[in-house]
Amino acid sequence: MKWSVVQMKMYQSVDYIKQDEKIALYKLHQQVNEPEHTHNFIELVYIWQGEGYHEVNGKSFAVQRGDFLFMNIGDRHSFAVQKDMQYMNILFDPEFLSEQLSSTDTTSHFLPLKLFQEFKDSLDNPSPHVTFRGKCMIELELLLETMYTEYCAKKSGYLAMLHGYATLLLARMFRMMQHNLLDSDLRTAYHMLPQLLSYIEQHYAGHITLNDLARESFYSPYYLSKMFKECLGFTFTEYVHDVRLREAKRMLLETEDSVESIGRSVGYEDKTQFFRLFKQSLGMTPQQLRKQM
Missing domain, CATH: 2.60.120.280 (Regulatory protein AraC)
Structure with a gap:
């Protein structure tokens, strides 16, 4: 055989x-x-x-x-x-x-x-x-x-x-x-964080709050707020803005959509707020970024 x-x-x-x-x-x-x-x-x-x-x-x-x-x-x-x-x-x-x-x-x-x-x-x-x-x-x-x-x-x-x-x-x-993450008091949060960040990245365009994350994770908004600051070095709100502005930058460079529609699509109904946060984050306006293409 x-x-x-x-x-x-x-x-x-x-x-x-x-x-x-x-x-x-x-x-x-x-x-x-x-x-x-x-x-x-x-x-x-x-x-x-x-x-x-x-x-x-x-x-x-x-x-x-x-x-x-x-x-x-x-x-x-x-x-x-x-x-x-x-x-x-x-x-x-x-x-x-x-x-x-x-x-x-x-x-x-x-x-x-x-x-x-x-x-x-x-x-x-x-x-x-x-x-x-x-x-x-x-x-x-x-x-x-x-x-x-x-x-x-x-x-x-x-x-x-x-x-x-x-x-x-x-x-x-x-x-x-x-x-060694095991020495951290927030070791549970470290392992939970990827799912929470993915949730934010799927829902950033809407009105997303810490209460939404609390319902998703069964942790209190206070604990999640502390987790973001201690694990990431910035707040929940700052992270949401970062995700939105990164997506806005991508759309400005890869699409011909208007600046206003891009702002709305990433979660900013207020055009002034979008322009202010964009310039604060990237050091230039959306129009100036597009001119560099």
């Missing part, structure tokens, strides 16, 4: 990464499970929305927004999706950062690099799963959006910019590995 051997699929760098760039960024929407596979490039995954399980080298991690995963060359991993999952993939050949990494086979091989030397002693056995919460999560998402915009636009010097951003991204990853 002959036994058939099911060979694990290996994704090849040439199919996903342009060889003259050595880095690629993708925004993906996963609705079905991804079977176990491996690849000959480095893969970073940031979960932007949804929930599920990510298995790396036989170890399973529950993931949601704010979770960051590192898969090196030869690592085996798979996705099990519970809710529609949106995530960003950053793929790169190891020599994109340094020629010293051309034969790397474990995450820890990054640490002897001069760039990351200071992390070496405290991270003898780096985890492939890193959790970002609170203000650190917001800062990470801004960095990832900046990287994605740079990669898509491909303006002069974009590879040099992406090299710097990738270095910053890995340094933040190693730093967060060192950080």
